[in-house]
Structure formats: C-alpha cells, structure tokens
Amino acid sequence: MNSQTPARLTGSASMSFQNPVYVVSCASVVGKKEGEGPLGSKFDLVCEEPMFGEDTWEAAESTMQKEAAALALGKAGLTPGDIRMTFAGDLLAQTTASSFGIAGMGIPFYGLFGACSTIGESLSLGAMSAAAGYGEHILCATSSHFASAEKEFRFPLAYGNQRPLSATWTVTGSGACVLSGTLPVPEIPEKTESLISEEGCVQITGLTTGRLIDFGLKDSLNMGGCMAPAACDTIYRNFCDFGRAPDDYDAIFTGDLGAVGKRILLDLLNEKGYDIESIYQDCGLLIFDGETQDTHSGGSGCGCSASVLAAYILPELAKGTWKRVLFVPTGALLSKTSFNEGDSIPGIAHAVVLEHVSKKDQKQ
Known part of the structure; x- marks a missing residue:
C-alpha cells in the first residue's frame, strides 16, 4: 500500500485523491430501443430480445448486468478472481438484479441503492477503496430494465397506462467499470480494449x-x-x-x-x-x-x-x-x-x- 495519504478532505463534502485511481476498462450492454438511439453504435452489446434469454424481467436484468461486468473484465484482461470487491446496485427491491447477477460471479460483493445515482455511489466507494489500497482491482456496476422498473414502481406493462410528458423512460441497460490503484495493470494482453493506451x-x-x-x-x-x-x-x-x-x-x-x-x-x-x-x-x-x-x-x-x-x-x-x-x-x-x-x-x-x-x- 502506498504510504502517502490516499485522499484529502476538501470543503464541506468533497475529497481529492493523492493516490491515483485509474479507470482501467468499462463496458455497456443495452436493449433494442437504446441501440436505436444516437449512441447505438457505441454500446458494446445491443440485445434485440428484451428478455435476454430469461423467463422473467428481473432475471433478464441480472443477466444483462453480469454480461456488462464480464465484458469490462475481459477488456482489462482480468478474471473474477482478480477482483477484490464489487460495488453494484439496481432499482429493484433488495437489489435483486445485482444479487442474482454480478454476485453470481463469486466476487466479494457490496450491494448499493442510490436509485438512478447508483453508478456515482459505486464509483465513489470503489475509488476510495482503490486509493486506500484495499483492493488492486475494484468492479463498479449498475443496471436497470424498463419492464422490471415499470413492474416495481408504476404499473405492469399490460395495464397500458398513459404517461405524462414530464415522464422519463427507464433505460434497459447496464454499465460496468474496473478501477485500479496501480498502472499499468499487470499482464494486459495486447488485444484487450483497456482505457489505458498510448494516448493516456x-x-x-x-x-x-x-x-x-x-x-x-x-x-x-x-x-x-x-x-x-x-x-x-x-x-x-x-x-x-x-x-x-x-x-x-x-x-x-x-x-x-x-x-x-x-x-x-x-x-x-x-x-x-x-x-x-x-x-x-x-x-x-x-x-x-x-x-x-x-x-x-x-x-x-x-x-x-x-x-x-x-x-x-x-x-x-x-x-x-x-x-x-x-x-x-x-x-x-x-x-x-x-x-x-x-x-x-x-x-x-x-x-x-x-x-x-x-x-x-x-x-x-
């Protein structure tokens, strides 16, 4: 562990890291509607089938989140065994999408709920852990699914309720990032899609x-x-x-x-x-x-x-x-x-x- 103080408290609610925290890799998995949007070509995986091969909306979301995590690990040339801990969450009660998704990869797991801000919470806790030397590699992830969210918070889709113009559309998607306090990540194969390159x-x-x-x-x-x-x-x-x-x-x-x-x-x-x-x-x-x-x-x-x-x-x-x-x-x-x-x-x-x-x- 670096003997330097890992972070400096700043102002009323902020901190700056004295030890570097690198975002080693990231991955995204989305549904058909998201893939048809302006960023469609940039997502790693667009699934045309909203069930993701599962029997329930909740299981579909779990599969999507697990796939995003696996892609992020693959880009960094890492395996689940290389990850010290995971911070992940979703919108469902008791964070079930994460519990049956990433948690199934056998990685030490912290389940989070911050509603739609959860990736910010995940990255914050992951960065603090990496900067302090509590894990060489930290996995951060979140997910949501339009159908599972409608079922959880509003109306089942079959109800056919009308939505006001102020309403937003829950994204069917997942994002995952691997954080590290060291650079370069050891043993990265040449063909990985790591965020670390000659450009910086x-x-x-x-x-x-x-x-x-x-x-x-x-x-x-x-x-x-x-x-x-x-x-x-x-x-x-x-x-x-x-x-x-x-x-x-x-x-x-x-x-x-x-x-x-x-x-x-x-x-x-x-x-x-x-x-x-x-x-x-x-x-x-x-x-x-x-x-x-x-x-x-x-x-x-x-x-x-x-x-x-x-x-x-x-x-x-x-x-x-x-x-x-x-x-x-x-x-x-x-x-x-x-x-x-x-x-x-x-x-x-x-x-x-x-x-x-x-x-x-x-x-x-």
Missing part, C-alpha cells in the same frame, strides 16, 4: 458526496423535477469545495434529469451565479432521440448514466477529447411504500471528477 488514461481525481435534497415534490412521473435540486446542490458544492468555476470543466454530465429537470437545474444554478449551459449535457437526453423515439422527457434508470458513461464519456476522455469532466448521476429516492403512503420524493446526486492524464503525466 482516465483517472478519478475527486468526489463530491451528495446530500438528500427534498423540495416536497410527490409526482413520481416527474423525477427530473425531484432530482434537479439535488444536482444543483452537488454541483454548487463541488465548485465551492474545489474553488472551481464552470470553465474549469470541459463538460458536465448529469445522470437522467431529462428535458424538464435539465431546465430546472440550469435555472437553479443561474440563481447561484453559475452558467453551465455551454458545457452541460444530460445522459437521459443523449441516449434517446427526442424527435424520433417516444420517450417523452428522456431516459432514466440506473442503467442510463452508467451505460452512457461506459459507451461515450470514458472512451472520449481516454482519447483526450476532454481533459476534465464532472459526472453527476442523479437519483429519486422513492419506494412503492413511501409513494403509496403519500411521502415526498427526495433527490440525491453524487459527483465524480474524471480527468484525462497523458502518458507522460501518469503517476507511477
């Missing part, structure tokens, strides 16, 4: 942990409105904690605010004196084509930001398209019980600072 690599250099923000909204079909205040709070505190402004980032990505939440977020940050519109994108608006695909406000679900991160953001960072990105997955923390009892829907957002590091600047 991707490091997680900082985190801002989200707070629960509750504006009292109770509309489960307007999750963008529920989550936007949390995204604003986390982004604002990231700027304050690190002494940064929007210009210090080449791009800022939120998880799945959709068209409604995006507008609210921009307005809330403008009230605080920050204009991020020129560098801001939302994964829920990137994954679907709002003009040709009937997804209303955009995409959502644990698999939304996770699959966009693995298919688009990380590969572009590895190539040096951007030098520093703020990745802010967002979550609406409701359950069937809380919603049916009339409770409000608090939001949360976790920020992960991702940076491209050229080969000459890599810390050995």
Whole structure:
C-alpha cells in the first residue's frame, strides 16, 4: 500500500485523491430501443430480445448486468478472481438484479441503492477503496430494465397506462467499470480494449458526496423535477469545495434529469451565479432521440448514466477529447411504500471528477 495519504478532505463534502485511481476498462450492454438511439453504435452489446434469454424481467436484468461486468473484465484482461470487491446496485427491491447477477460471479460483493445515482455511489466507494489500497482491482456496476422498473414502481406493462410528458423512460441497460490503484495493470494482453493506451488514461481525481435534497415534490412521473435540486446542490458544492468555476470543466454530465429537470437545474444554478449551459449535457437526453423515439422527457434508470458513461464519456476522455469532466448521476429516492403512503420524493446526486492524464503525466 502506498504510504502517502490516499485522499484529502476538501470543503464541506468533497475529497481529492493523492493516490491515483485509474479507470482501467468499462463496458455497456443495452436493449433494442437504446441501440436505436444516437449512441447505438457505441454500446458494446445491443440485445434485440428484451428478455435476454430469461423467463422473467428481473432475471433478464441480472443477466444483462453480469454480461456488462464480464465484458469490462475481459477488456482489462482480468478474471473474477482478480477482483477484490464489487460495488453494484439496481432499482429493484433488495437489489435483486445485482444479487442474482454480478454476485453470481463469486466476487466479494457490496450491494448499493442510490436509485438512478447508483453508478456515482459505486464509483465513489470503489475509488476510495482503490486509493486506500484495499483492493488492486475494484468492479463498479449498475443496471436497470424498463419492464422490471415499470413492474416495481408504476404499473405492469399490460395495464397500458398513459404517461405524462414530464415522464422519463427507464433505460434497459447496464454499465460496468474496473478501477485500479496501480498502472499499468499487470499482464494486459495486447488485444484487450483497456482505457489505458498510448494516448493516456482516465483517472478519478475527486468526489463530491451528495446530500438528500427534498423540495416536497410527490409526482413520481416527474423525477427530473425531484432530482434537479439535488444536482444543483452537488454541483454548487463541488465548485465551492474545489474553488472551481464552470470553465474549469470541459463538460458536465448529469445522470437522467431529462428535458424538464435539465431546465430546472440550469435555472437553479443561474440563481447561484453559475452558467453551465455551454458545457452541460444530460445522459437521459443523449441516449434517446427526442424527435424520433417516444420517450417523452428522456431516459432514466440506473442503467442510463452508467451505460452512457461506459459507451461515450470514458472512451472520449481516454482519447483526450476532454481533459476534465464532472459526472453527476442523479437519483429519486422513492419506494412503492413511501409513494403509496403519500411521502415526498427526495433527490440525491453524487459527483465524480474524471480527468484525462497523458502518458507522460501518469503517476507511477
């Protein structure tokens, strides 16, 4: 273990890593609708059959998540036995998709729930573990499935309910990343698709942990409105904690605010004196084509930001398209019980600072 202090606490809720945390590889698996969207060619695997060869929606999601994990390991030239621990989660009760998915690979497992922000929670805990030397290789993953989410939180598909324009479409998708505190990863075969190349690599250099923000909204079909205040709070505190402004980032990505939440977020940050519109994108608006695909406000679900991160953001960072990105997955923390009892829907957002590091600047 590196004797250097692994991380430095920064401001009210952030930390910066003194020991490097590398994103070694990533992989994405999505469904047919996602494969027909603007990012379709970038996903590692598009499954045309929504059941993924299984008998239930929940088993289909488990299979999808396990496939994304296996692909990420393969790209890094690793096996399940090389992974010290896994941080994974999903939207289903008791994280069953992860429990029957990645957990079946025999890797030490921590199940997480952060709603649609879960990949941010997973990467945060994985990065802390890798920086502190608690595991040479850490696997982080999340997933969601349109049909299993509708069954869990709203109406069975056969009910045929109408969706308001503020509603988002739960992404059928999974994203997985392998983190490491060492570089290069030993014994990487030449033909792997690792994110480490002659152009450089991707490091997680900082985190801002989200707070629960509750504006009292109770509309489960307007999750963008529920989550936007949390995204604003986390982004604002990231700027304050690190002494940064929007210009210090080449791009800022939120998880799945959709068209409604995006507008609210921009307005809330403008009230605080920050204009991020020129560098801001939302994964829920990137994954679907709002003009040709009937997804209303955009995409959502644990698999939304996770699959966009693995298919688009990380590969572009590895190539040096951007030098520093703020990745802010967002979550609406409701359950069937809380919603049916009339409770409000608090939001949360976790920020992960991702940076491209050229080969000459890599810390050995």
